[in-house]
Amino acid sequence: MKVPQPLQNATERGIVTRTHEYEDGSVIVVDFDVTAGDVTVEVEDDTVIVANDQQFEFVRPPEATDVSVKNGVLTLSD
Structure with missing residues (x-):
């Protein structure tokens, strides 16, 4: 699964984006940092x-x- 462009650009703002590929699917994880607010x-x-x-x-x-989303972390999975 490809990271959507707005989330790719989020790394410039200090937001951490990771993609994890598994045999049975993939997950995009975006850490907005819980100290940034809800x-x-x-x-x-x-x-x-x-x-x-x-x-x-x-x-x-x-x-x-x-x-x-949970604890400031957005997850997109298939």
Whole structure:
């Protein structure tokens, strides 16, 4: 699964983005740092909106069947 462009650009703002490939799928993990404040995620159709002190909006990768956030970490997995 490819990291959406807005999340690729997030690394310039100190946000850590990692992709993990496994035999049975892949996971994108984005650490917004819990000290930055609450992180929320909203999924509307194919659009994902992630917000804390910044906002990121991107098209959900077609492979991503699960989009969630916990403790400031966004996870997209298939």
